[in-house]
Amino acid sequence: MKKIKSIGLLIILMFTTSIIFAQGTAEFFSKADIFFKANVKNGRVDYASIKDNPVALNELLEMAKSISVNKVEEQEYQAFWINGYNLSVMKGILENYPLKSPLDVDGFFDKTLYNIGGENISLNDMEHQLLRENFSKDPRFHFVLVCAGLGCPPIIDEAYTPARLNSQLNRQTKKAMNDPNFIQIDKNKVKISKIFEWYKGDFEQSGSLTDFINRYKLEKLPEKAKISYYPYDWSLNEVK
Numbered sequence: 001m002k003k004i005k006s007i008g009l010l011i012i013l014m015f016t017t018s019i020i021f022a023q024g025t026a027e028f029f030s031k032a033d034i035f036f037k038a039n040v041k042n043g044r045v046d047y048a049s050i051k052d053n054p055v056a057l058n059e060l061l062e063m064a065k066s067i068s069v070n071k072v073e074e075q076e077y078q079a080f081w082i083n084g085y086n087l088s089v090m091k092g093i094l095e096n097y098p099l100k101s102p103l104d105v106d107g108f109f110d111k112t113l114y115n116i117g118g119e120n121i122s123l124n125d126m127e128h129q130l131l132r133e134n135f136s137k138d139p140r141f142h143f144v145l146v147c148a149g150l151g152c153p154p155i156i157d158e159a160y161t162p163a164r165l166n167s168q169l170n171r172q173t174k175k176a177m178n179d180p181n182f183i184q185i186d187k188n189k190v191k192i193s194k195i196f197e198w199y200k201g202d203f204e205q206s207g208s209l210t211d212f213i214n215r216y217k218l219e220k221l222p223e224k225a226k227i228s229y230y231p232y233d234w235s236l237n238e239v240k
Contacts (some may be wrong), residue, residue: 024067025076025162028158032083032159043154045090046239047097054094060087065114075162078131080081080117082144082160085126088114089148092123093236101234102148109147123147132202139202140169142195143176151193151233153182171217172187177216184230188222194232 039046069077102108111121146155153176176182184191203212214220
């Protein structure tokens with residue numbers, strides 16, 4: 001009888017814990033959505049305004065410290081860490097603001113640690129270990145993780161959420177593939193972002209680079225396109 005009661009209590013505890021975590025992530029996504037809407041304009045971040053009033057950002061990151069997500073729940077896990085990455089980038093910029101580029105900060109991506117999701121973790125580890133390594137077949141991450149440089153695809157003015165994640169990933173990938181500044185075409189000469197060179201293997205899992213681009217591009221690349229890479233713009237993605 002005691003054993004049955006113990007099992008029952010364990011089930012109740014597990015159920016209660018899952019509800020608490022679900023409530024925590026739901027509140028996090030909701031508040032993150034409000035924050036991005038207030039501080040992102042046309043793909044750029046209003047760092048000056050956040051610097052003047054950092055309360056909302058600090059509250060979000062404080063909340064994110066105690067949130068636990070499991071990669072079994074793929075959409076929740078990915079959405080949490082995408083938002084966590086973008087918010088942490090903002091925090092890293094603001095701790096050194098004003099500046100001209102994230103590269104002005106030594107170790108910005110690999111040495112600075114953020115307490116998020118119960119871990120002390122760098123931006124590189126969020127991107128490469130938690131997202132790319134765990135979900136290696138999805139190169140769309142490269143169009144939603146925003147490094148604070150203008151060479152990166154623009155940040156959006158909303159939070160990534162589990163329910164909308166797939167459509168958001170598709171939308172941002174399509175936006176990048178159809179942006180004439182991101183994919184620069186001059187007849188059969190095509191200049192593309194260094195992102196495609198740095199992570200070539202991610203994009204060639206199901207064909208060539210051209211195949212990946214054409215999967216999302218409305219006006220397909222020329223058949224015999226001569227592809228090269230333009231220099232990456234590390235200028236800060238701030239609202240002017």
